[in-house]
Amino acid sequence: MVDCGADLVVGQHSHCVGCEEHYKEGVIVYGQGNFIFDLWGNEFWKTGIVVKANFGEKMEIEYIPICRENKGSGLGDKDIIDGFMKRSEQIKQPGFINAEYEKYALSMIDEYLAMLSSNDGSEFSDARNAERAKTENLRANYHPTVLAALENLFRCEAHNELIQAALHSITQSGQHHEG
Ligand SMILES: [Fe+2]
Structure with missing residues (x-):
């Protein structure tokens, strides 16, 4: 611009x-x-x-x-x-943004894994996910090949679109589990 x-x-x-x-x-x-x-x-x-x-x-x-x-x-x-x-x-230092971004991403991943593995039927809670991220070793629950598959799911536009379409359909139709 x-x-x-x-x-x-x-x-x-x-x-x-x-x-x-x-x-x-x-x-x-x-x-x-x-x-x-x-x-x-x-x-x-x-x-x-x-x-x-x-x-x-x-x-x-x-x-x-x-x-x-x-x-x-x-x-x-x-x-x-x-x-x-x-x-x-x-930000003028070469590599600064990438290094800080990676650090921040790694500080967030356990909360994301907590979100993805909340399957006890209780409603979404940021606070509970943050607590699980701190107290559970969530990364250990995933085989490295599963983490690689997850990386591909989030990186690939085709998978992204499919997942969004299906989640949208489920959440809009009210067919999701009510806990
Ligand atoms: Fe926002």
């Missing part, structure tokens, strides 16, 4: 405050975090930044930290912006 003339590109949905990159004449913001979100006990989910941009002769950007509070969102600590700027420097 910057290549096509955009001065500012603001990416969303990670729920976490990201960083910025100065690319050619533009600025790219990788994630503003949450302005207000009810899962606010989680440190990563309760902070955000407001991006204030002045499009004058030269674009000027100001980042305003915000933090979830009891009844809404208020001005957050300067730390939020310090972290944002620190990451903006770190």
